[in-house]
Structure formats: C-alpha cells, structure tokens
Amino acid sequence: MIIICPECGRGISSFADSCPNCGLPRSMFFKAANQRSINNMEFVDLGLPSGTLWATKNVGAKSPYDKGMYFAWADSEVKEDYTWENYKYFLGFHIAESNKVPRLSKYTGHIRLGIVDNISFMEPCDDPASVYNDMSSMTPSYEQFKELFENCKMSREYTKGVNGIQLVGPNGNKLFLIATGYITGTKILKEKCPVFWHNRCNSYGYDNAGCFSTTDFADNYCTFSPERCCGVPIRPVRR
Incomplete structure (x- = not known):
C-alpha cells in the first residue's frame, strides 16, 4: 500500500x-x-451562482498536487488503519440479523446504531476543514458539490506528475482536483479519481456518509456513501 x-x-x-x-x-x-496546522489555505472564486469560494488544495496538502490527509467522517485524527475500531465515535459492535453492526455515540438516527441524536450534518467541532484551518472554512455540502460540478467544465488532466480533474468555472477561473481515491482499512479504492466527503450522513441510520467523486472517464460526477470510518480527503469551502 x-x-x-x-x-x-x-x-x-x-x-x-x-x-x-x-x-x-x-x-x-x-x-x-x-x-500539522494548516493556516495558508487559499480559495478561488469560480463565479458560481451561490458565490461559494473553493479551496485550491485538500486539507493537509502542501499544494494542489498533494493529496493531503485522509479522514474518517467527522473525525479530525489521521489514522494508520481506517476501521470502525479506530473511529472517534465507535462504541462497539452488536449483532443484528446475523450482521455485525457498529454502535456509535454521535450522528445516529436509529437506535440499532447506538445513541440517537438525529444529527446528520457534520458539526464544526468535528469538521477537519475547521479544525486544521479556521472556523470560516468547512467541509462542503451536497448542494455545494452539485453546484460546482454542474456549473463548471470538467476535463481529465495530468500535470506535475499527478492525475486529476480540471474544473473551469463560469468566470474562467480554474480548480484542480487531484486524484486521491479513498481508504478502507489500509486499502485504497477508486485511486484514479478525486474523492471527497460532503458534510451529510446518509438518510437512514447514519453509519454511512456521503462522498462526491467522478466517473472513471472523468465525463461526469457521481456520489456514493462509504462507511463513516473510511479515510477520505476533504476539499474545504469558505463560509
């Protein structure tokens, strides 16, 4: 690996x-x-309808061509092994219908997953974009990612020795999204694609959370919901 x-x-x-x-x-x-303290994050205005500003690099990255850090959802500690046992809010497993189900102490919407609080959006105290930068930065929402991909021209690009996606905004400004993949356990999946957490859990139970990525051919964006304990990069936006 x-x-x-x-x-x-x-x-x-x-x-x-x-x-x-x-x-x-x-x-x-x-x-x-x-x-590592990240206090030199730069943001670009792409001319999006909402006026959202996007960071030019991932949390923990030294440049746009550095993958940066990988985080479990709502957990700002970098891991060596991205499993439930290492997740910040993990309480243990229980058996439900012959399956091992994690019990969680925060961000749960069903009693089978632990302590129910019905919180489905990442809070600033748990947001690596805020923890490593400042409170004016945040993990993007589903709506902000959707706006980004639907309003920018997208093309695959190989530059400075790394693969990624080049986005060109309505005003002509550019944003490079480095191919990162995501980590489950110690294995990297979707390594040829940019993958990023957004700030919302899935709609049932909340043991999974949402990611934005691109198709393998970089001709469109896609969404999926890995387990919250997986390691995924974060590309901040400015509040």
Missing part, C-alpha cells in the same frame, strides 16, 4: 521505516500529520 508522508507529501510504501525523500521516521508519520 502507498501512504502519504505528512512532512514532504510524497507517496511511499507503508512498509518503509522512514520516508526516502525527507527522512521522516515511520513512527512520526501519524503524529506529524495530526499536529
């Missing part, structure tokens, strides 16, 4: 004892990622 060094942003083997590029020891990978 390839992981991202939090110091230099290079992809390295998960079996490496240290980063061959900058020398950061493996034991410091996740400590460095969790301690």
Whole structure:
C-alpha cells in the first residue's frame, strides 16, 4: 500500500521505516500529520451562482498536487488503519440479523446504531476543514458539490506528475482536483479519481456518509456513501 508522508507529501510504501525523500521516521508519520496546522489555505472564486469560494488544495496538502490527509467522517485524527475500531465515535459492535453492526455515540438516527441524536450534518467541532484551518472554512455540502460540478467544465488532466480533474468555472477561473481515491482499512479504492466527503450522513441510520467523486472517464460526477470510518480527503469551502 502507498501512504502519504505528512512532512514532504510524497507517496511511499507503508512498509518503509522512514520516508526516502525527507527522512521522516515511520513512527512520526501519524503524529506529524495530526499536529500539522494548516493556516495558508487559499480559495478561488469560480463565479458560481451561490458565490461559494473553493479551496485550491485538500486539507493537509502542501499544494494542489498533494493529496493531503485522509479522514474518517467527522473525525479530525489521521489514522494508520481506517476501521470502525479506530473511529472517534465507535462504541462497539452488536449483532443484528446475523450482521455485525457498529454502535456509535454521535450522528445516529436509529437506535440499532447506538445513541440517537438525529444529527446528520457534520458539526464544526468535528469538521477537519475547521479544525486544521479556521472556523470560516468547512467541509462542503451536497448542494455545494452539485453546484460546482454542474456549473463548471470538467476535463481529465495530468500535470506535475499527478492525475486529476480540471474544473473551469463560469468566470474562467480554474480548480484542480487531484486524484486521491479513498481508504478502507489500509486499502485504497477508486485511486484514479478525486474523492471527497460532503458534510451529510446518509438518510437512514447514519453509519454511512456521503462522498462526491467522478466517473472513471472523468465525463461526469457521481456520489456514493462509504462507511463513516473510511479515510477520505476533504476539499474545504469558505463560509
């Protein structure tokens, strides 16, 4: 598996004892990622109807061509293994209809999933975009992502050694979305596509949350709902 060094942003083997590029020891990978303060986020106006400003890079990234950090939904701690057992609000499993079902302490809408609070939108205290930047930044909503993809021209692009999607807004300004995939356990899926959390859980129970991505051919956007414990990048918007 390839992981991202939090110091230099290079992809390295998960079996490496240290980063061959900058020398950061493996034991410091996740400590460095969790301690990094991102206070130089830049935003671009694409001329969208709502006036929403989009960050030019992912949370934790040093540039638009760096994948940045991966987060479980509403959990600002970077993980080595993206499983329920490592999730911030995980209470344990119970068996329902012969299936292991996670019990959660927050963001639940059904008693079978734990403590019911009927909160389905990510709160600022749990939002990595706010935690690592400032409270004026946030994980985008479903509606903001939909507006972005439906109002911008989209094309696949390979630049500076990385694959991604180039979006051109109504006013001609551009936004590059690096291909990131997402992580379940330690495995990266959809590696050739940009994948981002939005700020809302799914509509039933809330053990899954929403992502925006693109099709493999980069000719359209798509949505899906992985388990909340999966590791997914975040592209902030400005409040």
